[in-house]
Amino acid sequence: MAQTPSSEARAGLKLISPTAIYVILLLAVPLATVLLYSVLTGGRGTVGLPLTGENYAELWSKPVYGYIMLKSLLVALTVTAITVLLAYPVAYFVSFHVKPERKSLWLFLITIPFWTSYIIRVSLWFVILGYGGVLDSTLASIGLPPLNVASYSILSIIIVLAHAYAPFAVLPIFVSLEKVDRSLLEAGQDLGESRWVTFLRVTLPLSMPGVIAATLIVFIPTVGDYVTPELVGDGKEPMIANLIETQLLKLRNFAQGSAFAVASMLMVGVVSLIFVLLNRRFIGGQK
Amino acid sequence: MTFSDDRPTMIEFKDVHKYYGDYHALRGINGTIKAGEFFSLLGPSGCGKTTLLRTIAGFEDISSGVVMIDGKDAAGMPANVRPTNMVFQSYAIFPHMSVAENVGFGLRKDPRSKEEKAKAVAEALEMVGLKGYGNRAAHALSGGQRQRVALARALILKPKVLLLDEPLSALDKKMREHMQVELIKLQRQVGITFILVTHDQEEALVMSDRIAVMFEGEIAQLADPETLYRRPATRKVADFIGTMNFIPAEILSEAGDKVEVDAKGLGRVALDISQAPAKTGETPVVGLRPETLTLLYDDQKPTERETDGVIDEVIYFGDMTYYDVYLGGTDVEVRLSMRNVPGRPVLDVGTKVRVAWSPSALVLFR
Incomplete structure (x- = not known):
């Protein structure tokens, strides 16, 4: 019955081959194409030789591109910070204060926003934040001036994104908190620390892997989010994804669009790498 | 201590x-x-x-x-x-x-x-x-x-x-x-x-x-x-701490600081009141630790009391041997432990033996 490691490895390869082929065709090939296009000479709807660095030079030459990229980065970081900061207490509450038999119900409830299409959720934010919306009419009823949040595109983008990604942040933090041995918290108090200091010295550091996972899960997709700025900001505040869309679909300059895409990937890659290194520091101290 | x-x-x-x-x-x-x-x-x-x-x-x-x-x-x-x-x-x-x-x-x-x-x-x-x-x-x-x-x-x-x-x-x-x-x-x-x-x-x-x-x-x-x-206070404590034999007993009289009992297989024994912890309402039994019972070899004389018995089970532990012994022709079985020293062979099942014991080692639970 015993299988040699190599036959086991072969069986394993066979098992993952459909997925592997799928990943290669739909991820590696397009990625390679984008990388290649970004160094080709682009025309309207065409790409061709010779190889050139002009697409990247274009990116550097116009400050507007740098501004949009920086803005995307800052919006994504703000959204990530808000989401993770708001998700942590929720995850903490479910992990520490909800009875074990109720926890799965709570997690289920947290995922309820996913039951509705994202477009509908964004539209509903208009009803809340928009001109004459729920927020402003409530303020008006108690005699306060309207805020008209929807007219501040970046603020609305941040609010909508932070809400949309909240469940993604709650789950990894919850999992890492669940793994914290409760006797460690008693030990912290037994050794003379208050609940709050025990949280800071024991619970928080032990849940950092979950916090960093949540950060990555929220940060990576929000940098490249296309739908939200398009709908919420009326396209007035384009983000990097909108820039790429304009190049690829409207101007049909595949080479330039690919260069933007690669630049955006590099940016995400660098920031993610920082988080991964931070994560390793925390994981390194644990089993 | x-x-x-x-x-x-x-x-x-x-x-x-x-x-x-x-x-x-x-x-x-x-x-x-x-x-x-x-x-x-x-x-x-x-x-x-x-x-x-x-x-x-x-x-x-x-x-x-x-x-x-x-x-x-x-x-x-x-x-x-x-x-x-x-x-x-x-x-x-x-x-x-x-x-x-x-x-x-x-x-x-x-x-x-x-x-x-x-x-x-x-x-x-x-x-x-x-x-x-x-x-x-x-x-x-x-x-x-x-x-x-x-x-x-x-x-x-x-x-x-x-x-x-x-x-x-x-x-x-x-x-x-x-x-x-x-x-x-x-x-x-x-x-x-x-x-x-x-x-x-x-x-x-x-x-x-x-x-x-x-x-x-x-x-x-x-x-x-x-x-x-x-001197465990109750039968439950006695049972939890180590091993103890429990032998059905009848209380014959209790006067001053003496209690006289008739323990099945051991006979009549006069106990000091300190050997009888407070009543808990249980059926009376006397308790004996395995090491307070001794098998007598050949013509060894008992130090205090002696009872006949038949070996029912032998459990060999290397340094010790445990014997389960029927006491005095009754169905009361006790476990006793003997140190395996030279000149003291391990006995077989069915051997008729003499068991020595001391009344002061008894505890009465009632």
Whole structure:
């Protein structure tokens, strides 16, 4: 019955081959194409030789591109910070204060926003934040001036994104908190620390892997989010994804669009790498 | 062996009750633990011994009664200000810290300088036999080493009471026996009160000055190990501590400080009243430890009393042999233990033997 490691490895390869082929065709090939296009000479709807660095030079030459990229980065970081900061207490509450038999119900409830299409959720934010919306009419009823949040595109983008990604942040933090041995918290108090200091010295550091996972899960997709700025900001505040869309679909300059895409990937890659290194520091101290 | 009564009281329980919903976990605990004592809470799982320990540590609120620690009512005193420190069953070593950081965890508010604290940590590690382990990652330690770290981490704070929640249960037998001796030595060295929770009666007997045996949320007997072993207060305690033979008996008379009984297979015996603990309303039985019964070889004379018997079972242990013997032509079977010394052959099943016993070793439960 015993299988040699190599036959086991072969069986394993066979098992993952459909997925592997799928990943290669739909991820590696397009990625390679984008990388290649970004160094080709682009025309309207065409790409061709010779190889050139002009697409990247274009990116550097116009400050507007740098501004949009920086803005995307800052919006994504703000959204990530808000989401993770708001998700942590929720995850903490479910992990520490909800009875074990109720926890799965709570997690289920947290995922309820996913039951509705994202477009509908964004539209509903208009009803809340928009001109004459729920927020402003409530303020008006108690005699306060309207805020008209929807007219501040970046603020609305941040609010909508932070809400949309909240469940993604709650789950990894919850999992890492669940793994914290409760006797460690008693030990912290037994050794003379208050609940709050025990949280800071024991619970928080032990849940950092979950916090960093949540950060990555929220940060990576929000940098490249296309739908939200398009709908919420009326396209007035384009983000990097909108820039790429304009190049690829409207101007049909595949080479330039690919260069933007690669630049955006590099940016995400660098920031993610920082988080991964931070994560390793925390994981390194644990089993 | 008895613990001196003139020592000051460290912990005092006054009618302590604890309910978890409808479940009555502690049912009127009374008793005192003396300063500098090695005290054990012994009992089967679910008897409330860990709950009682946690009420001392401050992790459980009691439903009624009073817990006094060093003369102060502990009610409303949170765990972090109590003069107690605990070695947890799981050791609760912080996995994200080094050994030295673990041991120094409780020193944050200590006014001493960084260097002095580091020195204290090194000394604590040396005391538990982990000199030079400070920089190791806590997760890289073995079970025995974790336990030592947990000990050092608690003792460095110089608590008045050290609480140990089944600290040896996760260790293998050799390591456990080794740590038992180390803990006794450590307790003598630091001189503070140790309160040990255990379900292992042998461990409790070996280590403790006094033991509280608990069943179903009550203390069944609180005594020094020898009293507990030789004069258990109830049949249940006798059964829990070591092995005891129970022989049906009839009480013939009780006058002054003498009780006369007729024990099946042993005959009439006059017992001192000290051998008959307070009545609990059980059917009367007399108890005899296996080692108080002796097989007589050849023409050996009994020192006190002698009864005939037939060997029913032989259990060979190397240094010892256990015999199950029917007493005096009855269906009463007792287990007795004999040390295997030269000139004392192991006997076969069915051998007719003479069994010597001493009336003073009997305990009457009624």
